[in-house]
Amino acid sequence: xxxxxxxxxxxxxxxxxxxxxxxxxxxxxxxxxxxxxxxxxxxxxxxxxxxxxxxxxxxxxxxxxxxxxxxxxxxxxxxxxxxxxxxxxxxxxxxxxxxxxxxxxxxxxxxxxxxxxxxxxxxxxxxxxxxxxxxxxxxxxxxxxxxxxxxxxxxxxxxxxxxxxxxxxxxxxxxxxxxxxxxxxxxxxxxxxxxxxxxxxxxxxxxxxxxxxxxxxxxxxxxxxxxxxxxxxxxxxxxxxxxxxxxxxxxxxxxxxxxxxxxxxxxxxxxxxxxxxxxxxxxxxxxxxxxxxxxxxxxxxxxxxxxxxxxxxxxxxxxxxxxxxxxxxxxxxxxxxxxxxxxxxxxxxxxxxxxx
Numbered sequence: 001x002x003x004x005x006x007x008x009x010x011x012x013x014x015x016x017x018x019x020x021x022x023x024x025x026x027x028x029x030x031x032x033x034x035x036x037x038x039x040x041x042x043x044x045x046x047x048x049x050x051x052x053x054x055x056x057x058x059x060x061x062x063x064x065x066x067x068x069x070x071x072x073x074x075x076x077x078x079x080x081x082x083x084x085x086x087x088x089x090x091x092x093x094x095x096x097x098x099x100x101x102x103x104x105x106x107x108x109x110x111x112x113x114x115x116x117x118x119x120x121x122x123x124x125x126x127x128x129x130x131x132x133x134x135x136x137x138x139x140x141x142x143x144x145x146x147x148x149x150x151x152x153x154x155x156x157x158x159x160x161x162x163x164x165x166x167x168x169x170x171x172x173x174x175x176x177x178x179x180x181x182x183x184x185x186x187x188x189x190x191x192x193x194x195x196x197x198x199x200x201x202x203x204x205x206x207x208x209x210x211x212x213x214x215x216x217x218x219x220x221x222x223x224x225x226x227x228x229x230x231x232x233x234x235x236x237x238x239x240x241x242x243x244x245x246x247x248x249x250x251x252x253x254x255x256x257x258x259x260x261x262x263x264x265x266x267x268x269x270x271x272x273x274x275x276x277x278x279x280x281x282x283x284x285x286x287x288x289x290x291x292x293x294x295x296x297x298x299x300x301x302x303x304x305x306x307x308x309x310x311x312x313x314x315x316x317x318x319x320x321x322x323x324x325x326x327x328x329x330x331x332x333x334x335x336x337x338x339x340x341x342x343x344x345x346x347x348x349x350x351x352x353x354x355x356x
Contacts, residue, residue, distance in 0.1 A: 135180025
């Protein structure tokens, strides 16, 4: 029996170590994509916020007027919920929007290349903090929107260098200038979805300079107060009124929660079925990969807890089964302790009487 207990103890120890290792790996997977942690960059951790993304197909895409209208309505809903900035002239929330990728031919005086172009607006680089090799991010506040941000691959194809901030490029016969060069992520999941073609980001104002008409946006992202669970997502959903047939709403800040991971496990096979025209950008596809990994790691964590949990159940059953016997032993042990305590007190009293 003693040998059996030793074996069970060793197995429980190994299981708990396995659980701890899987928990560490799970935590690393959850934190591996900066795109999913805008809340931590926007807040100091003193307020409850939610990061919410809405993805649509081309038929339900928003134009810039639709974005501005959505911002006004979101502000109204925040005020209705008594969510206002503590200080004047400060921003309570942030948003970003982007277009589906499209191909563009880019030329310089030293080379040329085709690139996947993504049109952006709002605080896009707050939500997607690309690692800069040189230069800076363009923004909505720029006086001119003739700047583009390109990756290292495209930089080398155009100029044979990554230190080329400020250099000109020609896109569809229009001159633009490189605001900066970013390094492609070394995250394995992002690499799978980023693709082999170089990428370039352009402000929606710059896109209009190309003469291709007004940009439309199929990805809208917001980081906003959510003191009550689900309030941020509710505000965005009510404002944009996305149709379930041509859009998807994702609460990024809770996508790795225990509830969401169990939901992925119950719907694991169906996640691979594409039943709409919604096309996710590469960062969302990478996040969906990490969701699947996180769900599988949850299974591993549960396996690690299976043995210790089974032993606890076994001990509980023994306790219930032998409760009368154990209770009798406990009472007997307590009585022995009390008898010893009483005897000790009597001896102390006798000692004091002798002293007198």
